[in-house]
Amino acid sequence: MELTVVLGDITEQEVDAVVNAASRAMRGGAGVDGAIHRAGGSEVLADCIRRFPHGLATGDAGWTTAGHLRARWVIHVVGPNWGRGERDRSLLTSCYARALEVADELGARSVAFPLVSAGAYSWPKDDAVAAAAQTLRATPTSVDEARMVAFDAATYSALEAAVADG
Template structure:
C-alpha cells in the first residue's frame, strides 16, 4: 500500500454551551479582542477581569503593536481555569468591516494557534456578534462552518453563549448540520 503521508487530524466535536466563558475548564479560552490588545468591553473585558493583571501584562509584552483583524495570538490565562488565552480580533461589522473571510480567519487562526500550543479543548465566544454587531445568525454559521471545516488536533470545541437565546440558536444550528 502506498504511503499517503501523515493522517490528517480528525474534525473536532463541537458543542453549544450556555454559560460564562471565563469559567470554562479547557486548555484554551478564545478572547474576542480588539486591535490594541489592551482589554476592552464585552468578552474581552470579562476575560481580562477574571484572568487578572497577568493577561494584560502578557498582551503588552507579546503584542506591543496590537494584532491585525482576523489574526490570533496567545497569552497566559492568568487566574482563569484555562491554560492559555488565544486572542483574536474580529471584524467590526458596526464600524463597516463586513468581509466575512476576516471573521472566518479568526476561527481558523485561533485553531492553528491552539494546535501550536498542543491544546485539545477550546472554548470560543461568538466572535464579532456582540458589540461589533455582526448579525448573529451569520456569526453562528461562520463559527460552525469554519470550525467544522478546519483541520485541528482539538477534540473538544465549545461555542459558549452567555444568554439562552444565543445558546438555543447555536445548538439548533449544530443540530441542523448533524453536529449537535
Template sequence: MGHMVELKVVRGDITRQDVDAVVNAANNRMRGGGGVDGAIHRAGGPEVLADCIRRFPDGLATGDAGWTTAGSMPARWVIHTVGPNYSAGERDRSLLTSCYRRSLEVADELGARTVAFPLISAGIYGWPKEDAIAAAVETIAAADTTVQEARLVAFDQATFELIRSAVGQAQ
C-alpha cells in the same frame, strides 16, 4: 490531523470554562475592552494584560490570533483573536472565519485539545447573529486541527438556542 472536532454548545461564562484554552474576542489594541474582552481580563487578572503588552506591543491585525497566559482562569491559555467590526463597516466575512481558523492553528501550536470560543463579532461589533453563528460552525467543522473539543459558549439562553439549532443542522 484529519479527525472531526467535537463541537459542543454550552450556556455559561466563558471565563469559567475548564478547557486548555479560551478564545478572547479582542480588539486591535489588545489592551482589554468591553464584553468578552473585559470579562476575560477581569477574570484572568493583571497577568493577561502584562502578557498582551509583552507579546503584542503593536496589537494584532483583524482576523489574526495569538496567545497569552490565562492568569487566574481555569484555562491554561487565552487565544486572543480580533473580529471584524461590522458596525464600523468591516463586512468581509473571510476576516470573521479567519478568526476561528487562526485560533485553532494557535491551539494546535500550543497543543491545546479543548478550546472554548465566544461568538466572535456578534456583540458590540454588530455582526448579524445568525451569520456569526453560521461562520463559527462552518469554520470549526471544516478545520484541519488536533483540537478534540471546541465549545461555543453562549452567555444567554436565546443565543444558546440559536447556536444549538445551527450545530444540529450541521451534523
C-alpha cells in the same frame, strides 16, 4: 473534533484554552474581552503588552497566559467590526480558523469559543452563528473539543440549531 455548545460564562470554562474576542489594541475592553481580562487578572494584560506591543490585525490570532482563569492559555482573536464598516466575512471566519491553528501550536485539546463579533462589533447574529459553526467544522485541527459558549439563551438556541444542522 467534537463541536459542543454550552450556556454559561466563558471565563469559568475548564478547558486548555479560552478564545477572547479582543480589540486590535489587545489591551482589554468591553464584553468578552473585558470579562477575560478581569477574570484572568493583570497577568493577561501584561502578557498582551509584552507579546503584542502593536496589537493584532483583524482576523488574526495570538496567545497569552490565562492568568487566574481555569484555562492554561487565552487565544486572542480580533473580529471585524460590522458597525464600523468591516464586513468582509473572511475576516470573521479567519478568527476561528486561526484560533484552531494557534491551539494546535500550543497542544491545546479543548478550546472554548465565544461568538466572535456578534456583540459590541454588531455582526448579524445569524451569520455570526453560521460562520462559527461552518468554520469550526471545516478547519482541520488536533483539538478534540471546540466548545461554543453562549452567554444568553437566545444565542445558545441559535448555536445548538447550527451545530445540529451540521
